[in-house]
Amino acid sequence: MQKIYNPEKNTWADILERPTQTVADIENVVLDVFNDVKTNGDDAIKQYTEKFDKVSLDSILVSEEELENAKQLVSQELKDAIVLAKSNIEAFHAVQKTDKVSLETTKGVNCWQEKRPIQKVGLYIPGGTAPLFSTILMLAVPANIAGCNEIVLCSPPNKEGKINPAILFTANLCGVTKIFKVGGIQAIAGMTFGTNTIPQVYKIFGPGNQFVTVAKQLATKFGVAIDMPAGPSELLVVADDTANPSFVASDLLSQAEHGKDSQVILVSTSKKLIEQVEIEVENQCNLLPRKEIAEAAIANSKLIYIESDQEALELINEYGPEHFIVCVEDEDFYIDNIMNAGSVFIGNYTPESAGDYASGTNHTLPTNGYAKQYSGVNLDSFMKSMTFQKLSAEGIKNIGNAIEIMADAEGLQAHKNAVTLRLKSLSDIT
Amino acid sequence: MQKIYNPEKNTWADILERPTQTVADIENVVLDVFNDVKTNGDDAIKQYTEKFDKVSLDSILVSEEELENAKQLVSQELKDAIVLAKSNIEAFHAVQKTDKVSLETTKGVNCWQEKRPIQKVGLYIPGGTAPLFSTILMLAVPANIAGCNEIVLCSPPNKEGKINPAILFTANLCGVTKIFKVGGIQAIAGMTFGTNTIPQVYKIFGPGNQFVTVAKQLATKFGVAIDMPAGPSELLVVADDTANPSFVASDLLSQAEHGKDSQVILVSTSKKLIEQVEIEVENQCNLLPRKEIAEAAIANSKLIYIESDQEALELINEYGPEHFIVCVEDEDFYIDNIMNAGSVFIGNYTPESAGDYASGTNHTLPTNGYAKQYSGVNLDSFMKSMTFQKLSAEGIKNIGNAIEIMADAEGLQAHKNAVTLRLKSLSDIT
Numbered sequence: 104m105q106k107i108y109n110p111e112k113n114t115w116a117d118i119l120e121r122p123t124q125t126v127a128d129i130e131n132v133v134l135d136v137f138n139d140v141k142t143n144g145d146d147a148i149k150q151y152t153e154k155f156d157k158v159s160l161d162s163i164l165v166s167e168e169e170l171e172n173a174k175q176l177v178s179q180e181l182k183d184a185i186v187l188a189k190s191n192i193e194a195f196h197a198v199q200k201t202d203k204v205s206l207e208t209t210k211g212v213n214c215w216q217e218k219r220p221i222q223k224v225g226l227y228i229p230g231g232t233a234p235l236f237s238t239i240l241m242l243a244v245p246a247n248i249a250g251c252n253e254i255v256l257c258s259p260p261n262k263e264g265k266i267n268p269a270i271l272f273t274a275n276l277c278g279v280t281k282i283f284k285v286g287g288i289q290a291i292a293g294m295t296f297g298t299n300t301i302p303q304v305y306k307i308f309g310p311g312n313q314f315v316t317v318a319k320q321l322a323t324k325f326g327v328a329i330d331m332p333a334g335p336s337e338l339l340v341v342a343d344d345t346a347n348p349s350f351v352a353s354d355l356l357s358q359a360e361h362g363k364d365s366q367v368i369l370v371s372t373s374k375k376l377i378e379q380v381e382i383e384v385e386n387q388c389n390l391l392p393r394k395e396i397a398e399a400a401i402a403n404s405k406l407i408y409i410e411s412d413q414e415a416l417e418l419i420n421e422y423g424p425e426h427f428i429v430c431v432e433d434e435d436f437y438i439d440n441i442m443n444a445g446s447v448f449i450g451n452y453t454p455e456s457a458g459d460y461a462s463g464t465n466h467t468l469p470t471n472g473y474a475k476q477y478s479g480v481n482l483d484s485f486m487k488s489m490t491f492q493k494l495s496a497e498g499i500k501n502i503g504n505a506i507e508i509m510a511d512a513e514g515l516q517a518h519k520n521a522v523t524l525r526l527k528s529l530s531d532i533t
Numbered sequence: 534m535q536k537i538y539n540p541e542k543n544t545w546a547d548i549l550e551r552p553t554q555t556v557a558d559i560e561n562v563v564l565d566v567f568n569d570v571k572t573n574g575d576d577a578i579k580q581y582t583e584k585f586d587k588v589s590l591d592s593i594l595v596s597e598e599e600l601e602n603a604k605q606l607v608s609q610e611l612k613d614a615i616v617l618a619k620s621n622i623e624a625f626h627a628v629q630k631t632d633k634v635s636l637e638t639t640k641g642v643n644c645w646q647e648k649r650p651i652q653k654v655g656l657y658i659p660g661g662t663a664p665l666f667s668t669i670l671m672l673a674v675p676a677n678i679a680g681c682n683e684i685v686l687c688s689p690p691n692k693e694g695k696i697n698p699a700i701l702f703t704a705n706l707c708g709v710t711k712i713f714k715v716g717g718i719q720a721i722a723g724m725t726f727g728t729n730t731i732p733q734v735y736k737i738f739g740p741g742n743q744f745v746t747v748a749k750q751l752a753t754k755f756g757v758a759i760d761m762p763a764g765p766s767e768l769l770v771v772a773d774d775t776a777n778p779s780f781v782a783s784d785l786l787s788q789a790e791h792g793k794d795s796q797v798i799l800v801s802t803s804k805k806l807i808e809q810v811e812i813e814v815e816n817q818c819n820l821l822p823r824k825e826i827a828e829a830a831i832a833n834s835k836l837i838y839i840e841s842d843q844e845a846l847e848l849i850n851e852y853g854p855e856h857f858i859v860c861v862e863d864e865d866f867y868i869d870n871i872m873n874a875g876s877v878f879i880g881n882y883t884p885e886s887a888g889d890y891a892s893g894t895n896h897t898l899p900t901n902g903y904a905k906q907y908s909g910v911n912l913d914s915f916m917k918s919m920t921f922q923k924l925s926a927e928g929i930k931n932i933g934n935a936i937e938i939m940a941d942a943e944g945l946q947a948h949k950n951a952v953t954l955r956l957k958s959l960s961d962i963t
Contacts, residue, residue, distance in 0.1 A: 208621040450923050481646065499887070509667055514663040
């Protein structure tokens with residue numbers, strides 16, 4: 104790990120630079136698959152599944168029987184854990200519901216705002232070694248609370264044409280409408296255009312490799328919304344001597360094991376803590392099954408000593424971490440003043456893992472500094488807000504003249520006329 | 534206007550198709566300007582201003598003196614109208630503020646969600662014949678309520694190097710931090726990368742021509758968020774015999790005068806009303822200064838007769854109009870069941886112009902069917918929601934085991950270990 108002491112402000116940008124991804128070269132591959140799926144629908148999907156997932160499937164829709172089997176295959180212990188996590192996630196997302204907001208802005212001018220569900224949403228869950236059933240909890244649970252009609256899930260099949268039972272169990276538990284054994288670019292293309300089998304959706308959620316990331320970006324060009332732009336996962340911990348170095352090290356490593364491009368930063372006002380954490384990281388890392396990945400990520404990581412909390416805060420806001428752990432004596436200083444972070448974890452007993460799985464908060468969060476302008480996934484991600492207004496005769500009389508003057512000044516006579524006609528009809532009456 | 538009677542459902546997609554825009558050919562132009570501004574900053578800005586706006590400027594930052602002058606140049610009548618509109622917009626966006634949402638999901642597991650302002654936002658206001666000062670109200674007012682630190686506005690100068698005084702007056706009134714005389718692609722590029730003069734922003738809002746639209750789309754590739762994807766403005770009116778045909782016609786025309794590619798649709802369960810509106814549109818259109826534009830848009834527009842309200846509703850939800858006017862006897866049916874619309878205007882005395890200018894609702898709305906998945910601009914557009922959590926020793930004991938089991942099942946041992954270490958330390962104590 105790189106240790107950096109009291110970096111000058113003009114070096115912050117370099118120090119905080121994230122691992123770069125070049126995606127331009129895969130954009131053409133993605134575009135080809137999109138065009139093919141748009142034109143050839145299910146046939147193209149089938150063909151790419153054979154090519155990329157090495158399996159030929161008669162039906163890509165997961166059957167009731169497969170769901171029933173999955174239920175048998177998941178251990179009771181894991182089922183219980185998933186149910187507990189679901190209950191917390193459900194509770195925390197349910198309290199995010201907002202009431203209709205209503206105001207009579209001027210006498211006779213009633214305006215209100217209401218949120219309504221996005222009717223069709225698509226969830227993408229990657230395959231590979233780690234079956235990310237926890238991400239299904241994070242996406243399908245709020246989609247259900249929001250009231251989305253159709254919740255489609257795509258996940259790649261393995262070479263036997265199967266999806267991990269924990270994924271099927273969780274998807275079924277969380278009310279996913281349809282599960283498809285389709286992965287990668289072709290899954291995103293399928294949900295973007297719709298095929299005879301896969302419904303077209305209005306918004307696509309979920310993580311994926313760089314192909315999926317580019318595919319989601321391309322989907323936006325075809326009118327589909329996405330949860331947020333993606334980047335490698337990252338964690339920043341601010342800690343002082345009140346922090347437990349062994350806990351801090353375990354949190355840094357839990358982020359580092361995600362991928363070689365994960366970024367891990369410790370900011371501290373204590374040189375002693377930095378030394379302790381460094382030793383702990385080394386010791387703990389050696390015991391991990393994903394040691395190789397964690398080591399590579401740790402090699403790029405930084406331990407930054409900064410003298411004052413104020414300057415540390417500025418640096419952290421400049422970085423805008425996805426996950427932000429606060430283990431300091433004066434935690435309120437950071438809690439109150441952090442402006443850019445995806446999710447904040449406070450104190451010695453709040454590992455990032457808690458939010459990753461079971462505390463109730465969402466783990467789909469803005470990476471890559473996007474915390475400066477994007478929210479993590481929350482209940483509102485599955486809804487859109489609409490406004491309504493109703494003016495009475497009195498209402499249009501009260502604001503009509505102002506509208507006429509403004510429309511006139513903008514050179515929009517028909518806009519003015521729509522008001523003038525109404526005002527005239529009212530003066531004719533009275 | 535095209536009249537269509539009881540269209541079959543399988544023809545809806547064709548009937549409701551929007552005017553298409555091809556942007557691929559201008560993407561290269563936009564990319565060139567972006568690269569130039571990224572590399573050469575203010576010099577490039579100056580050069581493109583000379584090229585596109587035909588004016589050479591010593592300073593692109595609007596001075597205090599220019600703001601003072603603008604105040605003198607705007608009529609008192611217009612100032613009063615703008616102040617009235619601002620007051621309504623302010624009131625309606627202020628009530629959209631949400632409190633911190635807080636929940637103890639499990640004993641000892643405290644989670645909360647808070648919204649914090651996006652610190653730096655950029656507003657783009659087009660130049661041209663119509664000075665869209667009303668859009669400044671719609672963007673700067675909520676940005677201020679949200680608490681954005683830096684509110685930058687770019688608008689192109691005219692050939693005399695000036696910006697319309699109504700724009701300057703409104704921007705100054707609404708607390709815009711800095712106003713720049715920069716337009717088009719170079720304005721979006723300037724706010725995306727920042728120059729010595731123009732601050733880099735985190736999110737860009739506002740309308741523009743197709744160059745600006747493509748530039749905003751490109752900005753997202755460089756990590757900047759945008760309000761929403763753009764398309765031509767549109768209006769759908771549903772009306773029956775309780776509607777005033779002259780009012781309906783005036784609303785259709787107020788949309789049609791925006792541009793030749795504006796789309797205007799009337800859906801009605803009354804053939805009589807359709808005939809009446811058609812005549813009224815013709816009569817009123819002849820009186821408009823922007824007659825030529827309105828006529829072109831009207832030529833593409835549709836009058837659709839549908840027998841039942843239920844089917845009309847389905848068609849409207851399929852279309853997802855930006856503006857949706859409801860002038861029918863049973864208005865609650867449409868209000869309660871509309872799922873996809875940007876903003877809804879109810880009754881004979883609620884012209885679209887009301888929401889365009891002064892009722893209090895926002896006029897920056899999703900076009901092109903994006904109402905299916907995007908909100909119009911609202912207070913939350915200028916904020917992002919963050920989550921926080923703090924677990925006590927009791928909290929981690931209560932959910933720790935579930936986290937361990939789930940992390941283990943996902944093959945993430947370091948995630949598990951972060952919990953195991955904490956649980957162990959607690960069992961060592963007790």
